[in-house]
Amino acid sequence: MKISKAVITMAGKGQRALPLQTLIDRDGVEKSVLGILVEEVQRAGIAEIGLVVRPGDEGGLTAVAGNHAGHLHFIPQPEPLGYGHALLSAHDFVGDAPFLHLVGDHIYISRNEAGCAQQLVQMAEREACAVSAVQPTREHLLPYFGVVGGRPLPNRPSLYRVEAVIEKPTPTVAEQELIVPGLRAGHYLCFFGMHVLTPGVMEILARQIEAADRPQQVTLSHALQELAQREQVLALEKQDWRYDLGARYGLMMAQMALALHGRDRDRVLTQLLELLASRQL
Numbered sequence: 001m002k003i004s005k006a007v008i009t010m011a012g013k014g015q016r017a018l019p020l021q022t023l024i025d026r027d028g029v030e031k032s033v034l035g036i037l038v039e040e041v042q043r044a045g046i047a048e049i050g051l052v053v054r055p056g057d058e059g060g061l062t063a064v065a066g067n068h069a070g071h072l073h074f075i076p077q078p079e080p081l082g083y084g085h086a087l088l089s090a091h092d093f094v095g096d097a098p099f100l101h102l103v104g105d106h107i108y109i110s111r112n113e114a115g116c117a118q119q120l121v122q123m124a125e126r127e128a129c130a131v132s133a134v135q136p137t138r139e140h141l142l143p144y145f146g147v148v149g150g151r152p153l154p155n156r157p158s159l160y161r162v163e164a165v166i167e168k169p170t171p172t173v174a175e176q177e178l179i180v181p182g183l184r185a186g187h188y189l190c191f192f193g194m195h196v197l198t199p200g201v202m203e204i205l206a207r208q209i210e211a212a213d214r215p216q217q218v219t220l221s222h223a224l225q226e227l228a229q230r231e232q233v234l235a236l237e238k239q240d241w242r243y244d245l246g247a248r249y250g251l252m253m254a255q256m257a258l259a260l261h262g263r264d265r266d267r268v269l270t271q272l273l274e275l276l277a278s279r280q281l
Helices: 033-043 058-071 083-088 116-127 139-144 171-177 200-211 220-230 250-260 265-279
Strands: 005-009 022-024 030-032 048-053 072-076 099-103 106-109 130-138 146-152 159-167 187-197 233-237 241-244
Touching: 005 033, 005 083, 022 033, 022 250, 030 033, 030 058, 033 058, 033 099, 033 106, 033 116, 048 058, 058 072, 083 200, 083 220, 099 106, 099 116, 106 116, 106 187, 106 250, 116 130, 116 187, 116 233, 130 139, 130 220, 139 171, 139 187, 146 220, 159 171, 159 220, 187 220, 187 241, 200 220, 220 233, 241 250, 250 265
Parallel strands: 005 048, 005 099, 048 072, 130 233
Antiparallel strands: 022 030, 099 187, 106 241, 130 187, 146 159, 146 187, 159 233
16 A cells, blocks of 8 residues: 555634744744645655645645645635545545545654654555554543544554544543553543545545534544444554644644754753743842
């Protein structure tokens, strides 16, 4: 299985302006959030990138994409009909092939030389199936994530066979249906914000959205729950970092994380200490 295309969703109401924001990347260079995401995808060996956008946003995104603009394909989502519908909008772009999917309101920071998306794509190509990146997360954060339940694969550290997927479960539901052997008590495998998906997910999304009273109710979690009953779906546990830019102070936290894991780390630490010291005077 070879992954040659990626889809980044960025048409949501609270999501549209975030890719336009500017951060200082780990290499000390000022870049747009979109530029950082595009480079994350390119590190995985993928050149063709589809952006699911609201019509009218194309000009601003092209401007901040800079030299990356030639690799972008804009996919319109005219109405705000939810996450599942946004992903389904990319059906013609990806065709009948597997693809990498990222959300446009997150920044990802890897602990090592290989990028987060690069590691995920390599695993999906090796296993020839859908793979979702996940991270152990405390139960009080469950209202913000899709959550998977499953079992560890024997002799395969950090890899799980997905048996259930629930969008934003309550702690009670999670305790009943999403316990994963080996995780600390009160922790669950929550989505990291990137997936490699097989073509079957598009067929499932199309059918679920057509049958739903409100398309907005259909999420990727709903589609993956069904996909896992039809074919192998794996979850890859990540020890890396993800930052939700739409959260309170999200952009600030992402910038601090990039700085503290980049070439300007010592300079930033010094400035932080000076700031803290001045506040105590």
